[in-house]
Amino acid sequence: MKVYLYLNEPRAMPNSFFTGDRAKLAGVPYGDQTAMCTSTPEVKHWLSDSLLYVFKNVHGLGGIFTITASENRTNCTSHYQKEKCPRCKDRSVAEIIAEVNSVMADAVHRADPKADVLAWDWGWRDDFAPEIIAKLPDSVWLMSVSEWSLPIERGGIKSNVGEYSISSVGPGPRAAKHWALARERGLKTVAKVQFNVTWEFAAVPYLPVADLVAEHAVKLSGSGVNGLMLGWSLGGFPSPNLEIARLAESQKTDADDILNKIAKEYYGDGAAAAREAWTTFSTGYREFPYNGGLCYNGPQHWGAANLVFPKPTNYRATMVGIPYDDVKSWCAIYPAEIAAGQFRKVAESFGKGLTPLRRAVDLSPTERRVQTESEFRFAKAAQLHFASSANMIDFNALRNRRIDTTDTAEKEKLFAEMQKVLADELRISKEMYRLAKSDSRIGYESSNHYFYIPMDIAEKIISIKHFKYTINGDK
Ligand SMILES: [Zn+2]
Incomplete structure (x- = not known):
């Protein structure tokens, strides 16, 4: 079992941080906070040096995964407002986001070449994602939420799935497209899924909807993804559902076979x-x-x-x-x-x-x-x-x-x-x-x-x- 660090850096800092020598690091203003501009060499060094320090001093870490356009205010284009930064305004969204990932990946790999760096496409706008993927460093894995953008109809109401759905079986069109682009240029790919519980319903350790989990896991196994993240802000508990995912990945068999095997084992x-x-x-x-x-x-x-x-x-x-x-x-x-x-x-x-x-x-x-x-x-x-x-x-x-x-x-x-x-x-x-x-x-x-x-x-x-x-x- 290995520990992976989730990095959503560099976080915006309170405006009072940007005084004296630090004034030149200020990027996009976000109300009472301001982005630490990653188009300055000092902020890139800070990102790089801190990761190098962590990976040199904490042995055995599995790696990192990054979100570079989250709800949190981070780099100057994390909320697509780069025009407000004098340095970033003339750079492309893809260039800025890919660079943040490159800086972090280089630092991690300098300390530990075997550590994994997963760049999660969360928050990357669909119109920018292909160019970001094209510019990512060769060493990163691209992670995408499997079921995102799946069209659904429930009770006659049509909508698209965002994330956190077990009731919708992915992969959806967004992940499929992003994985294909990543694969074309030789990057490994990861599917983020929820197989135990999710924001749909989370009050039990796992939901025994084994057929849905098996169908999704088998589809992912056939899609050529290289890894799975089996839960994010909701996790659950060791369960038959996780064993289904393991069998789908390791045995490359069909859903019925997997379900029969697990059912026999437990029941x-x-x-x-x-x-x-x-x-x-x-x-x-x-x-x-x-x-x-x-x-x-x-x-x-x-x-x-x-x-x-x-x-x-x-x-x-x-x-x-x-x-x-x-x-x-x-x-x-x-x-x-x-x-x-x-x-x-x-x-x-x-x-x-x-x-x-x-x-x-x-x-x-x-x-x-x-x-x-x-x-x-x-x-x-x-x-x-x-x-x-x-x-x-x-x-x-x-x-x-x-x-x-x-x-x-x-x-x-x-x-x-x-x-x-x-x-x-x-x-x-x-x-x-x-x-x-x-x-x-x-x-x-x-x-x-x-x-x-x-x-x-x-x-x-x-x-x-x-x-x-x-x-x-x-x-
Ligand atoms: Zn900037």
């Missing part, structure tokens, strides 16, 4: 039933209402822990935060009824797949029972999260309609519908409480830590029970 006599469950989960999960906004703001990671608010909180859902009752942000590009409907479809398929999975667990070898029972809990938790997400979207949409109407009869009707949703949500919350108590990995993801603990679900149950006393007659 023994229950292999056929496990495969039926995985296929049912995977088929349903293709309906996930994917959208970047929904992934970050939606209620799916919190599931039953998300409270019932009788009146609008007016709080915004936040990334890696609490979804509150911000149903508009949750649903992003989807009308609420479509988002709820898609979550319901996914929940139903998980519910259906739990029957063969139970059978498979009961037939699994004793020495594998701890793992197979875990998988059942993760699938059950996923089903409850998706069902709860549908409920909470419905509930908040109904609540908002009830607030907006002055028609008493309509208010009564909406109230009855809300009560019906909450009766189901109460059942889900009680099941989820027991499940979360039984396995401390549920509700946890290593970069987000606990989305919730069992006591949060207890609070949800109280919020449901409290609801009718608060809302009835608008008290």
Whole structure:
């Protein structure tokens, strides 16, 4: 196992940094910060010397991977505003970005010729990417998010995948194009994927949608990529999904063979039933209402822990935060009824797949029972999260309609519908409480830590029970 450093350098510095001798290093101004201009020899030396120092003093590092146009403000063209820098304005975007990568690659390889340098194309605009790839140093690997730009249609809504999708099987057109350009000039290529969990849903260690993972892994294996990054800001846990990726890479066989092998290994006599469950989960999960906004703001990671608010909180859902009752942000590009409907479809398929999975667990070898029972809990938790997400979207949409109407009869009707949703949500919350108590990995993801603990679900149950006393007659 090796450690790779993620480098998003040189970070912009506070304006106060650029005094005295440093004034000449100032590049593009970014409000209270300013870019350290990589068109100056001093900044290039700083980048180079610091990496040389790290790689000479920390032995055994695997290498680095870079992002050179991220959300963070770094080089003068990281946000495509190079015209504001007196030096960079006359250079091309490709020249600046490729140079930052070259400086870092040279330094790493001077210290350790065997270390890998992965240049990630994240944030490279499609119109600039081919020229950047053409100018990269020969020693780097080009990494691209496999599923980026895949066209999808969910619930009749057409869109394109950005990143972080397990429900969409890559590779997509952007990665395919960039890898081809890199390969033409002899660079190695890497696919960035998510195979355990992702921003679509991250509250279990891995999602048993094995067919989707196998299909994607086999396609990548056939595409000629030289490496995989199996997770980024969300990671997960050692899982059968990762073993699927390993088999696809090492044995160059088809998805069915891989799935049969893994199913046999984990489930023994229950292999056929496990495969039926995985296929049912995977088929349903293709309906996930994917959208970047929904992934970050939606209620799916919190599931039953998300409270019932009788009146609008007016709080915004936040990334890696609490979804509150911000149903508009949750649903992003989807009308609420479509988002709820898609979550319901996914929940139903998980519910259906739990029957063969139970059978498979009961037939699994004793020495594998701890793992197979875990998988059942993760699938059950996923089903409850998706069902709860549908409920909470419905509930908040109904609540908002009830607030907006002055028609008493309509208010009564909406109230009855809300009560019906909450009766189901109460059942889900009680099941989820027991499940979360039984396995401390549920509700946890290593970069987000606990989305919730069992006591949060207890609070949800109280919020449901409290609801009718608060809302009835608008008290
Ligand atoms: Zn500059």
